Amino acid sequence: MAGQRSDAEQATQNLTAAVGVEQRLAVSHGPFPCIRAARRFDASRHVVFDIAGIRVGWIRRSDLARLDVWRHVFDIDDARVALRAEFDTVDARTRVLGEVIGALAAEGCIPGWRDETYAIRNHFDDAPLAYIERAASRFFGTQTFAVHLNGVVFGRAGTSEGDVIGVSDVIGAGDALRSAGGQLSDAARETTRMWIARRSLQKATDPGMLDNLVGGGIGWGYGIEETLIKECWEESGIPDSLARRAVRGGTIHVLQEIEEGTQAEQLFIFDLDVGADFEPQNQDGEVADHRLAAIDDVLQWIQQGRMTVDASLAALDWMSRHGALGEVARAELAALSNAPV
Incomplete structure (x- = not known):
């Protein structure tokens, strides 16, 4: 009968959905090389x-x-x-x-x-x-200290590789995540997007790699929130009034051997729902471009090592708090909230 699926069509749809779930679970469970790197110290x-x-x-x-x-x-x-x-x-x-x-x-x-x-x-x-x-x-x-901000949009469409600013279509803000008590439902996960920056090729560290919407070291004389607000404007053109709505997330400790020596750094992580109409504009020349990416794409980029270690950890912190990580990955990430001995 017209409008009804055959048994074969329904079976195909069910299989496709199951494969999608398996792929998502595989991505959500890792492995995430950034977690290992955060304690790569002898x-x-x-x-x-x-x-x-x-x-x-x-x-x-x-x-x-x-x-x-x-x-x-x-x-x-x-x-x-x-x-x-x-x-x-x-x-x-x-x-x-x-x-x-x-x-x-x-x-x-x-x-x-x-x-x-x-x-x-x-x-x-x-x-x-x-x-x-x-x-x-x-x-x-x-020991050094830094702020990182996850810029999130609820209910905005994007492509599988992330949209460079101005390309994606707004499909409504939605409250699917908030109504689910902070956990991403399947529907919310499909439409939630995260702004990802690509570092300038002229950056002294990690040139050209993917990064959070905002991230920066805390210099002497600056407070945590003060640095966040400053970096929000410099890196993504986020005005003071919007930046002050950022919500504190987790804290992660990194101790890793790097080319320059040792990175011993505490990351203060923040989240900000920037809204569907926001489009970042870099102010200081340290960002090459921004892209609006699906949650699963961000997870894949982290797995592939395309994002910096710090940015990867900050994004995973958001994923963990919103139900987008597997149990093992959540536990491994949680261990990084403790300072290394």
């Missing part, structure tokens, strides 16, 4: 960096020879590099570390100079022990 390959008897960082054993000429600044042995006790004030430590860092940068050992000041502190609210150039934080493996 302490035996490093020595402790110590200030005033406090471990504040990690220095690669392979870099110790570069510090030999600075033995009037550091006490160096097989287990640690310690700033000498005579440098017992913040100003004195900052001055002498600045001399060392300037020389190391001139030798090419500290790339990507930023002219930004970072404080050496193990926790965000700790009093600084010294101040250093941002680029040197990886060489010395000192």
Whole structure:
């Protein structure tokens, strides 16, 4: 009869739906290389960096020879590099570390100079022990802090590879996620989109890789929310009034060996429903373009390593909190909320 499916057609539809579910489950369960990378650190390959008897960082054993000429600044042995006790004030430590860092940068050992000041502190609210150039934080493996924002749109269509801004069609804002108590229903997952940025090819780190809508390091003198609002405008043209609606998500600790040294970083993650009419506009030249992507496409990009480690973790944090990750992946991600020993 017209308008009715045959048994064969219905079976085909059921099989197609089942295959879609299997593919989605496979994507949601991982594996996600960024989770492994966030703890890719071998302490035996490093020595402790110590200030005033406090471990504040990690220095690669392979870099110790570069510090030999600075033995009037550091006490160096097989287990640690310690700033000498005579440098017992913040100003004195900052001055002498600045001399060392300037020389190391001139030798090419500290790339990507930023002219930004970072404080050496193990926790965000700790009093600084010294101040250093941002680029040197990886060489010395000192603790850094960053904000990342997941820009989400509920009920907007997109293509399988993500739409470059201005291409997709709005199909209504919808409240499917909110009415489901924060968990993505199948219908909500099909229409929920996440804005993804692509980093400029001129970026000092991870050029050309995919990134969150907003992400940036927290320099000395800036608060967490203050940095978020600043980065929202600079990276995506999000006005202050919209940025202030961001909701705090999870916190993730990264400790990984990278080319420049050691990344020891705490990520403060935020979510923002930017609305169906929002289109990001980069202001500082650090973003090549933006794309509006389906949740499953973002998960695949994370699996494929196309997104930076930090951005991948921030996006997975959103996925985990909204029911888009498998149980094992959720547990592995949750472990990263604890600072490494």
